[in-house]
Amino acid sequence: MTDSPSFASLPPGALPVQATLREALAAMTQAGLPALEARMLLTHVTGLSRTQLITRDTQPLDAGQHGRLLTLLNRRLAGEPMAYLVGEREFYGRPFRVSPAVLIPRPDTEIAVQAALARLAGTQAPRVLDLGTGSGILAVTLACERPDAQVWATDISPAALDMARANAAALGADNIRFLESDWYAALPTEARFALIVSNPPYIAAGDPHLSSGDLRFEPVDALTDHGDGLSDLATIVAGAGAHLEEGGWLLMEHGFDQGGAARQLLRDAGFADVFTERDLGGNERCSGGRWPGGKAGVQGPTAGSEP
Numbered sequence: 001m002t003d004s005p006s007f008a009s010l011p012p013g014a015l016p017v018q019a020t021l022r023e024a025l026a027a028m029t030q031a032g033l034p035a036l037e038a039r040m041l042l043t044h045v046t047g048l049s050r051t052q053l054i055t056r057d058t059q060p061l062d063a064g065q066h067g068r069l070l071t072l073l074n075r076r077l078a079g080e081p082m083a084y085l086v087g088e089r090e091f092y093g094r095p096f097r098v099s100p101a102v103l104i105p106r107p108d109t110e111i112a113v114q115a116a117l118a119r120l121a122g123t124q125a126p127r128v129l130d131l132g133t134g135s136g137i138l139a140v141t142l143a144c145e146r147p148d149a150q151v152w153a154t155d156i157s158p159a160a161l162d163m164a165r166a167n168a169a170a171l172g173a174d175n176i177r178f179l180e181s182d183w184y185a186a187l188p189t190e191a192r193f194a195l196i197v198s199n200p201p202y203i204a205a206g207d208p209h210l211s212s213g214d215l216r217f218e219p220v221d222a223l224t225d226h227g228d229g230l231s232d233l234a235t236i237v238a239g240a241g242a243h244l245e246e247g248g249w250l251l252m253e254h255g256f257d258q259g260g261a262a263r264q265l266l267r268d269a270g271f272a273d274v275f276t277e278r279d280l281g282g283n284e285r286c287s288g289g290r291w292p293g294g295k296a297g298v299q300g301p302t303a304g305s306e307p
């Protein structure tokens with residue numbers, strides 16, 4: 001959750017038509033934009049590289065570039081996230097297209113990728129399900145990291161699925177099936193997976209974070225379950241057994257204070273080897289467990305943490 005940036009407003013005439021790149025950069029930083037963001041907006045509207053911004057800094061903006069830059073600058077000054085303005089955010093070393101139809105990828109979600117890859121190590125052609133794929137970061141990253149996997153990705157939002165499909169195509173992930181579905185509802189009843197991963201909405205209704213910072217601009221149905229924050233996690237746990245291979249894993253991202261509740265849900269549903277991974281800030285961030293039975297080729301890492 002990032003706090004809303006606080007910017008000065010752009011003084012009238014601060015960014016004149018035909019301003020040079022150097023003058024435009026100065027006007028944006030004087031308005032309070034960090035230099036990195038100012039350069040990102042300039043490279044976005046001009047198509048120049050960061051090096052070219054320096055070597056051609058006396059070049060004037062053309063009328064189209066000036067208009068687009070002014071619009072983006074004013075949207076940024078109003079607090080809109082950079083990722084939506086430039087239409088892209090990096091995740092696990094790959095560029096993902098984003099729009100206000102999808103959640104902006106968070107670095108914390110890379111914990112779920114690492115946990116998933118560790119549990120898929122040693123498997124061959126594993127079947128993987130990403131529930132609530134959004135921009136597709138989990139499904140596409142796992143499909144790229146494990147090209148032998150057969151990945152399914154679901155979302156209830158057709159617009160999110162369109163974005164996920166576009167990202168899969170752009171990143172060459174051709175081993176993914178996309179499905180519009182309310183969690184497991186549209187999956188074939190016989191579909192079984194070695195691993196189910198999800199980053200579901202887990203912010204409780206009425207949480208003040210929903211009306212501050214970047215979250216004001218993100219799709220509300222991607223952020224909150226409109227309940228206590230645990231209802232989608234509970235639905236995902238309750239339905240997982242019917243779609244996991246024996247010995248398969250369920251992994252879920254959750255809020256920093258939801259680790260205990262997530263582990264309880266998993267244990268109550270009959271999961272074994274329940275664990276929680278912490279994010280880089282030391283917060284409990286991703287919990288999971290193994291569906292019992294069988295000797296499926298899905299092995300867990302030996303050093304798991306089970307608080």
Ligand SMILES: C[S@@+](CC[C@H](N)C(=O)[O-])C[C@H]1O[C@@H](n2cnc3c(N)ncnc32)[C@H](O)[C@@H]1O
Nearest residue numbers: 103132133134155156157182183199200201222
């Ligand atoms: C927190 S976002 C995560 C998006 C993406 N996986 C990521 O990590 O950036 C949750 C996603 O779940 C989807 N979602 C919400 N309710 C759903 C439901 N009932 N069934 C399937 N997907 C749902 C939302 O549309 C959203 O894309």
